[in-house]
Amino acid sequence: MSNLSYLFIAFLITWIVIAGYLWMLGRQVQNLKEEVESLTEGTDIGADIPERAARTELDSTVVGGRQG
């Protein structure tokens, strides 16, 4: 392999790993949103923790949380 091939592979691996990690974080955000939805929809959580407040508080900590 030439020197250029090692350079290419090193850069390729780096960006694949970083992109993969970002994708994984995106999946975690999505899973959390789904869990929040199932928790607030299927329960009477409004008695002690108002549903909207609970949802807003959880969403606000997840960057890119659904707005509106």
Add this chain to the structure above:
Amino acid sequence: MAINRPRSARKSNGGMMLGLLAGVTLAIGLYLGLVYAPEDAVQGNAQRIFYIHVPMAWVAFLAFFVVFCAGIMFLWKRDPIWDQIARSSAEIGLVFTTLVLLTGSFWGRPIWGTWWTWDARLTTTLLLWFIYLSYFMLRAYAGERDRAARFSAVIGIIGFIDVPIIYMSVDWWRTLHPGPVFTSSGAAMPNSMLLAMLVCLLGFTLLYAYLMVLKFGIEQSKDKLLDYQYALAEREAEGAVTA
């Protein structure tokens, strides 16, 4: 009329801006490293791995320094926010240490003629990787949240001792690995290479900050979700008893 935008929207936009800034800085840094900076007279194009290898090593050290500080703060204050910061930074540090080992291997093969050697710098870096891998294994097996946080804070603090050892290893032992880039007499490279390296360093530091914002938000939400689930389970249990 002043309109107060929701906290989530402000935080989301701030994170996006940070990500965008990191992306642009990294793109400029890569252009400088791959096109603007001259080819190394001895190592050829393989030397350009330096523009990602060194900044990623810096980010890994920075991440473990944050784990170290947050670990101390957690043991002192017992505030879960410090544990959330520590575990977010530890995960990012582990990703970047993995990349440092991989890119170092791809740099070492054409220059040293081997993928791996039990050199002081390489061995202590591998040790760091294992320390932070054990950090997550411990968390997984510790069970109760507070106990996992306490144990991992101790590992994070003790594990950080390896970072100055890695840095000094090239001075303390005879090693194949090159010495520090910055010395008391200045940078050991031409200005064009230095510029490319500094821009990449800034880009990777911004990327670390962006990943921290993302991961910290996720860890905070996970904890809050667990709290709600516990509260819900308790309420259901109380309901079952009264019924």
